[in-house]
Amino acid sequence: MTAPRPYALLAEITYRCPLHCPYCSNPVVVLNRTLEGEAPATPGRVGSREFAPPYRNAELTTNEWKRVIREAAALGVLQIGFSGGEPLARRDLGELIRAAREANLYTNLITSGIGFHHDRVRGLRDAGLDSIQLSFQSDESSLADEIAGARAHECKLEVAAKIREARIPLSLNFVIHRRNIERLPQMIALTEALGAERVELANVQFYGWAFRNRAALLPTREQVDRARDIATAAKARLAGKIDIFYVLPDYYETRPKPCLNGWGQRYLTVNAVGDVLPCPTASSAIPHMRFENIRTRDLDWIWRESESFNRFRGTEWMPEPCRSCPQREIDFGGCRCQAALLTGHSANTDPVCELSPNRARVDAILHDINSSGDRARDWIYRINPSHWLVVSPQRPKASRSGSVRR
Amino acid sequence: MGTTTIPDSAEPRLAEGVRLQTDPVTGKSVLLYPEGIVELNETAHEILARCDGRTLAEIVHALAEEYDAEIDALAADARDTLSDLQRRKLVELG
Numbered sequence: 001m002t003a004p005r006p007y008a009l010l011a012e013i014t015y016r017c018p019l020h021c022p023y024c025s026n027p028v029v030v031l032n033r034t035l036e037g038e039a040p041a042t043p044g045r046v047g048s049r050e051f052a053p054p055y056r057n058a059e060l061t062t063n064e065w066k067r068v069i070r071e072a073a074a075l076g077v078l079q080i081g082f083s084g085g086e087p088l089a090r091r092d093l094g095e096l097i098r099a100a101r102e103a104n105l106y107t108n109l110i111t112s113g114i115g116f117h118h119d120r121v122r123g124l125r126d127a128g129l130d131s132i133q134l135s136f137q138s139d140e141s142s143l144a145d146e147i148a149g150a151r152a153h154e155c156k157l158e159v160a161a162k163i164r165e166a167r168i169p170l171s172l173n174f175v176i177h178r179r180n181i182e183r184l185p186q187m188i189a190l191t192e193a194l195g196a197e198r199v200e201l202a203n204v205q206f207y208g209w210a211f212r213n214r215a216a217l218l219p220t221r222e223q224v225d226r227a228r229d230i231a232t233a234a235k236a237r238l239a240g241k242i243d244i245f246y247v248l249p250d251y252y253e254t255r256p257k258p259c260l261n262g263w264g265q266r267y268l269t270v271n272a273v274g275d276v277l278p279c280p281t282a283s284s285a286i287p288h289m290r291f292e293n294i295r296t297r298d299l300d301w302i303w304r305e306s307e308s309f310n311r312f313r314g315t316e317w318m319p320e321p322c323r324s325c326p327q328r329e330i331d332f333g334g335c336r337c338q339a340a341l342l343t344g345h346s347a348n349t350d351p352v353c354e355l356s357p358n359r360a361r362v363d364a365i366l367h368d369i370n371s372s373g374d375r376a377r378d379w380i381y382r383i384n385p386s387h388w389l390v391v392s393p394q395r396p397k398a399s400r401s402g403s404v405r406r
Numbered sequence: 407m408g409t410t411t412i413p414d415s416a417e418p419r420l421a422e423g424v425r426l427q428t429d430p431v432t433g434k435s436v437l438l439y440p441e442g443i444v445e446l447n448e449t450a451h452e453i454l455a456r457c458d459g460r461t462l463a464e465i466v467h468a469l470a471e472e473y474d475a476e477i478d479a480l481a482a483d484a485r486d487t488l489s490d491l492q493r494r495k496l497v498e499l500g
Binding site for chain 2: 008240
């Protein structure tokens with residue numbers, strides 16, 4: 001079918017991050033492309049030997065990203081989001097922002113703020129950065145730092161002030177889950193205090209690390225109902241002052257989210273190692289799908305012609321009950337990644353939908369959370385690809401290794 | 407907010423972080439802002455292209471001359487457009 005034009009590119013320029021948030025949507029496994037070919041960068045053995053991937057070398061180079069940016073603009077992309085991982089971990093970020101502005105793209109930086117020194121804020125502004133989305137884990141240090149798995153909160157407060165000082169438009173982002181959902185009023189108050197123009201109160205979506213940590217993160221129905229009321233009231237109170245975007249906790253909905261406004265319709269993601277994805281979580285959620293890489297194909301061909309981008313375009317691919325559903329052009333059958341993760345098949349109706357034959361799976365998950373008396377469950381903190389401790393026979397001590405967190 | 411009329415002396419300008427540019431695919435004017443895009447109709451484009459420190463009265467006057475249009479209708483259109491964009495925080499009134 002004919003491909004529409006994309007509007008926005010998400011550039012996940014690195015998977016390195018100083019934080020360890022258990023709700024991260026980054027893949028828990030990243031494919032490494034090394035001189036020796038492809039190897040999964042999970043700890044342990046690959047084939048007959050242990051493998052030490054030089055992960056940093058697998059990231060796209062500055063020139064490769066510049067090419068991606070030019071090709072995206074030529075395709076019709078108008079906006080680029082630099083994300084990760086933590087995009088500040090790449091020293092060429094300013095150069096990439098400059099390249100994006102030269103291509104007439106609107107540039108967003110999606111950051112934890114860690115390592116954002118004063119000079120760098122101004123440097124990125126001078127490079128043409130249009131806006132910044134700064135993440136927070138909660139409204140105060142003790143809980144926020146526990147969630148981040150790092151001492152981060154105080155630093156973020158300082159960074160927010162520096163961003164305002166540099167007069168760069170600021171959005172805040174809070175990922176909401178069972179451990180911090182009670183702090184919603186305080187998060188909104190923090191947004192006001194920091195002078196942000198916009199805040200995303202995003203209930204956690206279960207992909208990547210969040211999927212693995214779901215039992216510890218999923219809020220109860222009572223919490224969700226209360227949070228919705230608080231968000232609605234704040235939206236009305238702050239109208240015209242702060243834009244509040246409340247992202248629904250979709251397991252508690254009866255119809256699925258219109259994921260990406262349809263697969264391969266408006267958005268594309270290029271990840272740290274150059275894979276081009278219709279959705280940032282697709283590479284981990286739909287492991288059997290083959291995604292093209294920017295090192296072997298140009299972006300135009302991948303967007304228009306590749307099997308992965310065409311697989312779920314339009315409505316032809318839909319099974320029942322989506323195929324004959326009047327909502328099919330509204331919610332597009334929901335999320336392909338969620339269908340894959342919860343039902344094992346990416347072409348199924350998103351099981352969040354009450355019409356899905358698999359809705360019982362979501363109900364069972366909700367029942368488990370809402371009926372369990374003891375809900376305190378541990379989560380696993382996200383670890384960085386470079387911390388995926390691997391030992392090569394040539395190098396008995398992996399160079400960056402050792403520091404298994406805490 | 408919705409009912410107050412924008413005064414003639416207001417100096418409308420794009421809000422911080424909002425960019426006006428041409429979409430190379432469609433040739434139409436768009437506003438780009440944090441994580442959003444608005445396609446503008448011709449009226450909106452003509453008004454915003456003149457939001458450079460001029461007052462609303464000056465903008466309307468310039469448009470009326472250029473398009474030989476009736477000034478009251480034009481002023482009403484301009485007010486509607488600007489208050490809509492102001493509500494969406496894309497335009498500020500100085």
